[in-house]
């Protein structure tokens with residue numbers, strides 16, 4: 001056990017954990033940030049996706065010790081002053097979920113994609129999101145939501 | 161018993177069969193449940209309603225309106241149902257139906273679901289039963305409540321109730337331009353009223369809230385991460401548990417050393433017979449402790465997926481009556497006089513549900529009472545399992561089911577609930593258990609594998625005159641042909657499954673429809689007829705004909721002919737009140753034999769549509785999910801071990817596997833609404849197989865179409881993503 005200071009959703013959080021515990025486990029089980037989901041623990045499903053310095057990252061594959069000194073954003077951190085992010089709003093508007101368990105990971109993967117590529121083509125969306133599984137099969141709506149978010153997003157300064 | 165009854169029987173058998181040690185319903189009870197119980201919800205005759213006390217194995221559906229619905233003084237309406245929300249959107253669609261009949265704004269409804277303390281007993285959420293049974297039940301409840309509220313207002317004003325109107329949460333006296341809100345009438349008190357079964361329900365043609373695309377009620381919580389799934393539950397003082405799994409199925413423990421685990425800080429090892437679990441202060445340590453346990457197991461030799469289908473055919477379930485059999489006319493005679501005969505075998509592998517949220521439970525004991533939050537499609541079934549396991553009365557157990565990360569028929573049972581309860585009892589603290597993906601792939605249950613043999617004969621003009629269909633193990637759901645065939649012999653042969661098997665979205669309808677629709681296609685080609693024309697020639701059912709024609713129009717069937725690079729296929733079917741026709745376009749690289757599904761058009765009809773947006777989402781999701789079982793999902797196993805219990809080894813459909821999908825909905829406002837969560841899954845596999853045949857002349861008769869044998873993909877085509 002060691003103490004780590006994590007920068008999560010803009011707050012400095014102190015946590016005691018073994019250095020090799022996954023960031024996913026720390027977020028869910030020690031910091032009670034349960035919006036980030038466990039789907040496989042093996043980097044295969046994307047349910048655990050968070051942003052590390054703006055990049056979509058599988059938190060199940062990241063040791064907590066290596067998440068220190070990065071800016072971590074989870075699904076809980078996207079809403080600002082009661083306003084959903086463009087990607088969140090687009091998922092809601094398209095009804096791009098069924099059980100919704102994949103949704104946080106999907107939204108963060110899409111956020112990361114739109115951060116890098118402002119107006120992604122369908123192929124770019126599929127490529128960027130292909131590591132995220134939706135067992136309910138809502139892929140077509142998710143693609144539509146990502147396209148809608150691209151339209152909703154301000155051209156510059158889309159920081160999250 | 162008709163074949164339809166048999167397939168309904170199957171879903172109960174599948175589901176409750178898994179929990180048979182605790183749910184003491186035998187086959188006859190199931191029939192009673194199906195013969196009378198569910199009808200109580202469907203029928204509006206008083207006689208039937210009064211029978212309700214004798215059904216559901218002693219579970220009576222309450223007739224008191226107040227058991228189902230409560231109106232607070234501020235007009236907020238709570239509706240209680242034992243059904244559960246798993247992504248199929250019934251939290252929204254049921255609320256729409258109540259709002260409609262009660263005449264209140266949609267936003268005033270809160271659905272309280274799947275809580276054994278708060279909601280009336282319910283058999284479970286499966287078999288596409290919510291819309292056709294719970295829908296009418298709650299509509300009758302709401303209509304009865306509305307009638308009562310009108311009566312109450314009439315009494316307060318001393319006027320004839322017939323002169324009053326109910327709308328928008330108010331009873332109004334139009335003559336005097338006065339009104340009471342529902343809250344003013346009830347003042348939060350229970351409504352005293354029995355459901356008579358005579359309530360006048362609003363016809364779908366007059367629906368204003370039902371029938372519209374109301375967005376998912378708590379949708380916002382799913383995009384903010386605020387929604388708490390079963391695996392997200394946290395209680396004060398909660399500990400984390402994990403369970404030691406045997407090395408294989410039917411293994412016995414040879415030796416055990418838990419000392420290293422016990423030496424870890426805060427770890428308790430719990431042993432109860434063959435059950436060995438650990439409890440720790442945090443999840444990391446629980447897993448760590450588990451891996452510190454030294455255990456040796458003896459695993460007996462067991463069948464593998466090599467030679468599985470012969471095994472199933474040769475291993476009939478002992479003591480069984482041979483399964484349902486359906487015979488009309490004489491297949492033997494009709495075959496003798498047929499102009500063209502065809503006989504083939506089709507296979508379907510075991511597949512996993514793989515819900516993205518694995519099984520999870522949080523259990524706590526207080527004052528001899530057990531409360532468990534868990535992800536299950538049968539909260540009352542899990543309560544029964546817990547009662548049995550811990551020798552408790554119903555009053556001592558509460559099961560709460562937060563809207564979960566889906567199930568697809570895979571979460572009928574209470575394994576995680578029992579494990580969490582056992583560990584919690586041992587350590588005297590609340591305990592959470594969340595299965596790992598590997599556990600979910602190994603220790604849950606599977607969609608049954610099966611072998612299907614079909615023999616058919618046709619006349620020169622394309623009329624099917626003889627049809628013989630045998631299903632070994634996979635199940636009787638939708639085993640009967642929807643085509644008008646004079647001579648039929650149809651039989652389901654239950655087998656001893658080497659793997660634990662159970663319910664699955666669509667049940668065996670997927671397998672039976674795959675075999676049947678592939679075989680119909682083979683017959684059409686053999687007769688030199690267009691596969692769609694061939695089907696229409698043999699369809700008498702107008703609803704089936706309507707979806708075939710709707711798919712044909714949207715797809716533009718016949719406008720292009722299949723070529724070696726491009727194939728077109730069609731399949732159709734009906735099950736659980738839903739009608740489906742699917743057209744597929746595949747693209748093939750003739751050199752590499754790589755196949756890609758380009759486009760799917762699926763036409764769907766399930767009576768009056770309650771929520772077109774939710775319905776479209778369900779049908780589309782079923783199509784996408786079906787890609788996996790059709791093309792590449794397959795559980796590999798040997799000697800009691802699952803060989804591919806990881807997403808890296810068990811391929812699920814991804815974005816890149818998803819073709820262009822167009823869903824055509826037919827709204828039959830003149831027909832009762834049927835469930836739509838399942839049957840949309842049955843069309844894709846045969847449509848794709850038929851399209852591949854049309855392009856290549858290669859007939860793929862297995863699901864998945866790229867099966868693995870001896871570690872090799874054994875298929876003449878490859879599916880590209």
Ligand code: FES
Nearest residue numbers: 040041043046060
């Ligand atoms: S939980 Fe991290 S990728 Fe599946």
Ligand code: FES
Nearest residue numbers: 098100102134136
């Ligand atoms: S909505 Fe259920 S897994 Fe994606």
